[in-house]
Amino acid sequence: MNTQNIQNPFEIRYKSHHNVSALVGKYYPSVRLKEDDFLKKLNEDPKDVPRAIYVHTPYCDKICSFCNLNREQLNGSLDSYSEYISDEFKKYGQYKYFKEKPIDVIYFGGGTPTVYKEYQLEQILKALNENVKLADDYEFTFETTLHNLTDGKLEIMQKYGVNRLSIGIQSFSTVGRKFYNRTFDREETIQKLLDLKRKFKGEVCVDIIYNYPEQSVEDVIMDAKTIKDLDLGSSSFYSLMVHDGSTLSKDIKDEKVKLNESLRIEKKLHDAFVDELTKGEEYYILELTKIAKKGRDKYKYIKTRSFGGDTFPIGVGAGGNIDNITVFRMKKEISMFVEKSEYQLRLDKISGLFQFPVVEKNILYPMLEKREKEIFTSIIGEFKEKKLINETADNYTLTKDGLFWGNNISRDILVRLIEETL
Secondary structure (H helix, E strand, O other), X not given: OOHHHHHOOOOOOOOOOHHHHOOHHHHOOOEEEOHHHHHHHHOOOOOOOOEEEEEEEOEEOOOOOOOOOXXXXXXXXXXXXXXXXXXXXXXXXXXXXXXXXXXXXEEEEEOOHXXXXXXXXXXXXXXXXXXXXXXXXEEEEEEEOOOOOOHHHHHHHXXXXXXXXXXXXXXXXXXXXXXXXXXXXXXXXXXXXXHHHHHOOOEEEXXXXXXXXXOOHHHHHHHHHHHHHOOOOEEEEEEOOOOOOOHHHHHOOHHHHHHHOOHHHHHHHHHHHHHHHHHHHOEEEEEOOEEEEOOOXXXXXXXXXXXXXXXXXXXXXXXXXXOOEEEEEOOOOOEEXXXXXXXXXXXXXXXXXXXXXXXXXXXXXXXOOHHHHHHHHXXXXXXXXXXXXXEOOOEEEEOHHHXXXXXXXXXXXXXXXXXXXX
């Protein structure tokens, strides 16, 4: 057995589920549809699956150093955009899809959704409440930063049912926060989070990005300890991805980026953060990049997206799916609609299962056809040999190494299932 392969089972690490989710289309292109096909679907009886609405705000008032995502620096008023979002709720709220069944999850992402002025925020949330019926146990998330979440905005958000905040902290280290172009030093950040927890009745969660240049193990351990000390509901933890076109890609020499994104350093930091935050068993690994406090944050949004639920997209840059129709909002007036086959939907669900540390056999096996199960059993045998997965009578469980390589594992399973059954 090759020891080196066990220690480093893949040449590169896929850091995002997007590296997996877009893979099926490479082998099986989807069929383009017209908007009328989509609107017809909205007047059918909605299926009995978890349902989410994702609202995208492609604006920020301060750009993170590493980011080149679908956002732009705010320049001027957002009156027209907030009116557009409000009108989208009014337009689609008239269809059977929204009238017949409540929505389980609302997620405002970006960009920075708290970049709106208070009257704009109220306009949007009022339109949502008037046109969307929420389930009794709904989850309603806003992504935000600390510097533009005013008391007035927080009051409006709570008035209209927001019960979860996802805050882009990135790092509690003052050095790290300067690197990411974040506002406030460590102590100011902690004080503002404590103040927010006093004022907000819902769950407060944070995002952490590790593996910035010269970050130490002590730095990530400090981040994990701070999360526990603040009694936060959960923390995402992503390895730094330097996107072409971002400020960071221009400011840092390639050699240094490569050095600090090396797998050895990346894994060391990843494992230190996971070990510290899960020490004492207060926090557990919810999915590949999320650690939650037991009995607290449920992160229904990712479960809805990964387990075959619907995600209705609203806003420029938003993407999602209603049943077998995938939707991407390219511009205010332009959306793309594509149809997926039952086979593609099934592969999506199989891939989604492996975004989580434990996969139940009684859920997975009915998704696999006979030949696929043979291929899957062979793949799992290889991953078990490499100490990436453990198997019991009921489950497959990612090891700590498997958690680090989770997106690679999901991708490999998908590729093998497709290529060996073509």
